[in-house]
Amino acid sequence: MLPDPPLDPFNNFGPDQEVKVLPRHLAGPGERDLCEIWPFPFDSGWRLHPAEDGMTFSSSPCARVWTRLVLEPDTRGQGMWTIGASRIPFGPTSWQIVFDVTTPAELLHDVPAELRDRYLWDRSNDRAYLFNDETAPHTAYAPLFAGGWSHEANVQGTQTFRSPDGLGAVRYRFAPGTLRGPNDPAWTAWAGDWGTPQWKARFARNTPATLVAAFTTSLISTEPLHRTLKDVPLDFRHRLNTTAATAHQPPARPPAAPPPTGPAPRRTQ
Template sequence: MPPDLLNGLDPDQTVKVLPRRLAGPGALDLHMVRPFPFDDGWHLHPADAGMLFASSPCARLWTRFAPEPEKRGKGTWTIGASRVPFGELTWQIVFDATTPVELLHDLHAELLDLYSDQDRLFDGATEPYEGYALLLDRGWNHNVKTNYPQSLLAPDLPGGVHQYANKATGRPEWGGDIWEPDWSAELSASTPTGLVAAFTASLVSTEPVQRAVKDLPVHVRQHLNMATPTAKQPPGYSPAASPATRPGKGRAR
């Protein structure tokens, strides 16, 4: 999508774009990110300085948002799980607050689904490779080097990189330039494969996300595909997304 197609639009006008990983964080709606049933035993704990902390009824699973507006990532989302209430972490996921909100939502929704069968939070039967199989199916390039992390690179580079390491340090992931990513995430090595798979599925989803023109990162606009622009909508408006089309020459996924 040539940048001038966006330059001719009102900055407050909304558009639907792909790929998701390059669309910017979007509007932070905490209820949308964490679809937890707080009226059914989930706890929302009071915290200072804008921090938000929630835990499951069994207190073995928790999620936290810590704003840090002065830092590049603008804060962190952290999900942790322990085999005993508030015990030593068994696994942990950490995201920059600049991660596209749709990716955060899809991961938390899968987390809630796993919680319905709590054994899957720690001893899931899903094979590790299934966490990344969809990326290979979508044409991501798999690079393997001796004594070096394996990497999965998006086919439409530059614009996004996904990397993981088969070691205890976990699996870092990011969107945007490899050296100056727009967002990053790290999933510890014991993270349930079901959560990894849910995240990668959201990462390559073909359902476009809605953004105001002014909120799209300028440095990646040439790598975005745009659906038909929509009129500026009032706060809270969230129409069902439609398949993206390319108005003119652009990069396809």
């Protein structure tokens, strides 16, 4: 006899019921709000370029930092969010970050927010931390230890961190020989099974560790995410901690902070 399927904790909720859910990696993508996910100062030189065929592009005033959204609804990840940086305008990509569109929106937001702050600090102080970040890699995986994620390493030069529920993972390839090219991911994160993940994120070699740390800090945050029931992935409903939310207050969009005058800001330590 087959075991009974897991009970759906949302049986008593309607499809439009708003709920607060944890853990974040199983919450589903949420709302795809460009101005929320890309919190750039578009009124101060950043440009937003809508394009045809499901693509939207933004770029910094110096055209060295850019983001792109490409929608591919018929694919597993439903498209890609990409962040890239070049040492010269429109030159070869120095590093890039790629997220599936199915990645929770709140995780997406916190990386461009850190990118914005780093960019403004670099511009104000004539520095290039986005290209010469000396932050140690452990800054990026320390939040995972703090969140109770397990850790394993192998002799091939790979560390893997897994969430307490076993359904979230971050993999770091620290041995140089494991990376083939500049856009080969040094960091990979996903939810669900490796072969058919709910979402996947990839951070190429040379990506500033501060940007990876912004992502991992958001990943283990215990602040619940707001979702409507119909947007919560069916496969993971029985693994979520949920409470009903009678009123959904969207997160405030803080204006771009003025460039600080002290040392380079660090969101995570």
